[in-house]
Amino acid sequence: MLFDFSPYDADRPLLMRCTCGKDHTVAEHQKEQAAQSATTELIRRSQTEEFEAYSNAFVEASLIKAIFPQERERRNFLRAVGKGTAMAAIASVLPIASMQAMAQEAGKKPGTLEKTNLKIGFIPITCATPLIMAHPLGFYSKQGLNVEVTKTAGWALIRDKMINKEYDATHFLSPMPLAISMGVGSTQVPMNVATIQNTNGQAITLANKHKDKRDPKLWKGLKFAVPFEFSMHNFLLRYYVAEAGLNPDTDIQIRVVPPPEMVANLRAGNIDGYLGPDPFNQRAVFEEIGFIHILTKELWDGHPCCAFGSSTEFIQSNPNTFAALYRAVLNAAAMARGPENRELIAKVIAPQAYLNQPETVLTQVLTGRFADGLGNIKTVPDRADFNPIPWQSMAVWMLTQMKRWGYIKGDVNYKQIAEKVFLLTDAKKRMTELGMKAPEGAYPKFTIMGKVFDAAKPDEYVNSFAINKMG
Amino acid sequence: MASNLNGRALLISLVLLLALLGIWQLATHSTGAASASNLSAEQIEYLKMLGKDPGTQKQGGFPTPAQMGATVWKHLADPFYDKGPNDKGIAIQLGHSLARVGLGFLLACVVAIPLGFVIGMSPLLHKALDPFIQILKPISPLAWMPLALYTIKDSSASGIFVIFICSVWPMLINTAFGVASVKREWLNVARTLEVKPLRKAFQVILPAAAPTILTGMRISMGIAWLVIVAAEMLVGGTGIGYFVWNEWNNLSLTNVLFAIGVIGVMGMLLDLVFARLQKWVTYAD
Numbered sequence: 077m078l079f080d081f082s083p084y085d086a087d088r089p090l091l092m093r094c095t096c097g098k099d100h101t102v103a104e105h106q107k108e109q110a111a112q113s114a115t116t117e118l119i120r121r122s123q124t125e126e127f128e129a130y131s132n133a134f135v136e137a138s139l140i141k142a143i144f145p146q147e148r149e150r151r152n153f154l155r156a157v158g159k160g161t162a163m164a165a166i167a168s169v170l171p172i173a174s175m176q177a178m179a180q181e182a183g184k185k186p187g188t189l190e191k192t193n194l195k196i197g198f199i200p201i202t203c204a205t206p207l208i209m210a211h212p213l214g215f216y217s218k219q220g221l222n223v224e225v226t227k228t229a230g231w232a233l234i235r236d237k238m239i240n241k242e243y244d245a246t247h248f249l250s251p252m253p254l255a256i257s258m259g260v261g262s263t264q265v266p267m268n269v270a271t272i273q274n275t276n277g278q279a280i281t282l283a284n285k286h287k288d289k290r291d292p293k294l295w296k297g298l299k300f301a302v303p304f305e306f307s308m309h310n311f312l313l314r315y316y317v318a319e320a321g322l323n324p325d326t327d328i329q330i331r332v333v334p335p336p337e338m339v340a341n342l343r344a345g346n347i348d349g350y351l352g353p354d355p356f357n358q359r360a361v362f363e364e365i366g367f368i369h370i371l372t373k374e375l376w377d378g379h380p381c382c383a384f385g386s387s388t389e390f391i392q393s394n395p396n397t398f399a400a401l402y403r404a405v406l407n408a409a410a411m412a413r414g415p416e417n418r419e420l421i422a423k424v425i426a427p428q429a430y431l432n433q434p435e436t437v438l439t440q441v442l443t444g445r446f447a448d449g450l451g452n453i454k455t456v457p458d459r460a461d462f463n464p465i466p467w468q469s470m471a472v473w474m475l476t477q478m479k480r481w482g483y484i485k486g487d488v489n490y491k492q493i494a495e496k497v498f499l500l501t502d503a504k505k506r507m508t509e510l511g512m513k514a515p516e517g518a519y520p521k522f523t524i525m526g527k528v529f530d531a532a533k534p535d536e537y538v539n540s541f542a543i544n545k546m547g
Numbered sequence: 548m549a550s551n552l553n554g555r556a557l558l559i560s561l562v563l564l565l566a567l568l569g570i571w572q573l574a575t576h577s578t579g580a581a582s583a584s585n586l587s588a589e590q591i592e593y594l595k596m597l598g599k600d601p602g603t604q605k606q607g608g609f610p611t612p613a614q615m616g617a618t619v620w621k622h623l624a625d626p627f628y629d630k631g632p633n634d635k636g637i638a639i640q641l642g643h644s645l646a647r648v649g650l651g652f653l654l655a656c657v658v659a660i661p662l663g664f665v666i667g668m669s670p671l672l673h674k675a676l677d678p679f680i681q682i683l684k685p686i687s688p689l690a691w692m693p694l695a696l697y698t699i700k701d702s703s704a705s706g707i708f709v710i711f712i713c714s715v716w717p718m719l720i721n722t723a724f725g726v727a728s729v730k731r732e733w734l735n736v737a738r739t740l741e742v743k744p745l746r747k748a749f750q751v752i753l754p755a756a757a758p759t760i761l762t763g764m765r766i767s768m769g770i771a772w773l774v775i776v777a778a779e780m781l782v783g784g785t786g787i788g789y790f791v792w793n794e795w796n797n798l799s800l801t802n803v804l805f806a807i808g809v810i811g812v813m814g815m816l817l818d819l820v821f822a823r824l825q826k827w828v829t830y831a832d
Binding site: 200224225226227228229230232233236237239240241242336337339340359361362363364427428429430432433434436437440446447451452453 | 589592593595596597598630631632633634693696697700701702780781782783784789792793794795796797798
């Protein structure tokens with residue numbers, strides 16, 4: 077209730093003005109307090125020894141797993157060279173590997189970082205969670221960085237500001253650095269993906285009037301929205317409808333619409349549904365205009381969505397800064413992965429400076445206990461997850477879809493592009509330089525809608541789809 | 548009689564305002580909230596997930612006048628707060644917008660008025676430049692934006708450029724028109740008296756053309772203020788346009804309405820300034 081002064085309530089003070097002296101309602105005061113105490117609690121958790129040990133282990137494990145995706149190889153490698161050598165070798169090849177030690181030094185020895193004032197862009201969606209929460213939780217400052225995280229109005233602007241060097245690093249849709257590096261849809265500037273920001277976390281939302289159209293075969297003629305052409309959203313939606321036998325280019329319409337406008341357009345009936353980022357799927361349910369048809373987790377469990385990256389030039393000229401930044405984001409990812417932290421994180425990123433969304437919407441997205449818009453409460457704890465490893469086979473998959481839908485033409489050197497953009501390569505290259513056997517197989521297989529994708533045979537995979545635009 | 552007229556006009560304005568508020572209240576009046584009785588625990592949780600805690604009213608959608616009032620009060624009570632790059636008070640946002648508009652507009656003045664003067668004096672140049680002006684004039688600010696971002700490579704400079712490019716034309720055309728239509732007799736008198744060209748420009752033509760030039764500036768200022776909101780919605784960062792975009796992101800109509808009000812009032816004030824200036828330079832023959 078508005079103007080709820082409760083003059084006759086014995087248990088509450090008569091607040092004409094909030095006790096903190098600011099002009100806002102009691103409810104707002106409580107909300108602010110809750111956000112503050114959530115931040116404090118998360119900071120406390122991040123400073124415990126357990127978390128530091130866990131986070132360090134998480135970072136190291138991420139690295140090792142990235143270099144040795146196949147367990148057998150990792151073991152063979154460790155047996156062959158011994159733990160000490162392996163650790164030293166990895167530390168010498170990855171700019172990110174020495175960061176454990178370096179991070180602790182950074183605060184004490186100013187000057188190791190090439191640049192300390194950084195600007196990072198983000199789009200206000202839950203995919204950006206680690207990037208955003210690292211700021212209020214002080215993960216950036218702990219690395220000796222003074223980072224300004226700036227809310228940005230759209231993906232095209234992120235691309236332009238990255239190319240213009242207004243941003244030092246940014247939140248990307250994971251296919252974007254591939255596209256920019258190839259010069260597809262922009263000038264060609266080499267970009268790198270350092271980590272995947274989030275996995276899963278998207279959904280197909282349909283307008284309430286389509287409650288009876290739960291089978292995508294019935295979607296002929298419907299209009300859908302995706303946030304950007306070079307997005308997992310676009311590729312997954314196309315994949316999904318094509319598996320149902322519809323041609324996404326002729327049987328349905330796909331438009332590029334910024335996520336907040338998806339909700340408004342759904343309400344207005346301009347679109348029938350969208351494959352969009354959260355919180356806008358949950359927001360449509362909250363606004364009672366749509367329902368969650370399917371989570372993208374059910375199409376490809378563990379699929380990448382957004383990424384964190386920078387230009388190759390920035391990384392090469394600021395390796396230590398980048399390593400510090402990388403570590404801050406990985407620490408945040410480690411914290412965001414913990415289910416016990418999710419509710420607090422929702423409180424921390426809900427305010428105006430970050431996502432600017434109702435807290436209950438974010439809580440539902442992050443905890444995975446949510447209203448589906450059809451009257452059911454569902455519990456899917458890994459509805460959104462934050463697994464940071466940038467598998468190069470993910471990049472190859474994106475390239476196969478770019479080829480499948482005609483965004484790139486002719487022969488594609490999948491591996492070469494994937495290795496250039498998804499940052500695992502550097503490690504491999506430098507290991508070879510050091511005369512060590514570079515591990516093969518940063519290319520684990522994935523299962524997408526029941527079909528196994530093997531990055532070793534991308535062309536076979538592309539050609540196996542009856543519906544395509546390669547003509 | 549005049550005061551009587553003003554009084555009656557004020558009365559009608561007030562009645563219109565009240566009627567508007569009344570219709571607004573009626574249109575947004577919601578029928579009470581759902582009660583918690585006879586709902587299962589899961590149903591209650593579901594309602595909460597939709598932001599409809601039993602016993603309270605959901606905020607959102609189109610606000611009631613009371614909600615609007617509370618929002619306006621909240622923003623106006625603390626207009627100067629600054630909580631980092633993404634959360635600033637309304638006065639700070641407005642300041643950013645005004646600074647951009649001011650800078651773009653000033654640049655436009657510096658280019659348009661001298662150029663307009665030259666075009667107005669020379670029918671040849673007028674004819675030669677006219678096709679360019681006619682083509683460039685109707686281009687929307689949003690169409691300039693991608694080009695500006697691509698070439699200038701700086702988003703705030705791009706914003707200023709877009710203000711410049713959109714507000715330059717009315718000033719240019721009006722200045723040219725004003726200069727070209729200075730009365731022949733005055734110029735003839737100046738010629739007979741052998742006034743030097745520079746003195747002629749400043750003491751004869753400029754005062755005569757000033758009202759028309761100011762009309763051009765007034766139109767340009769109106770356009771600049773229109774453009775800034777669109778530009779900032781696109782570029783983001785700071786400013787009243789960014790504020791609208793950010794609240795649109797949150798689907799918060801209340802805040803968007805508030806911003807619309809602020810934009811309207813600010814636009815009116817800017818127009819008023821130029822109306823005053825216009826009065827000041829106008830004289831009777």
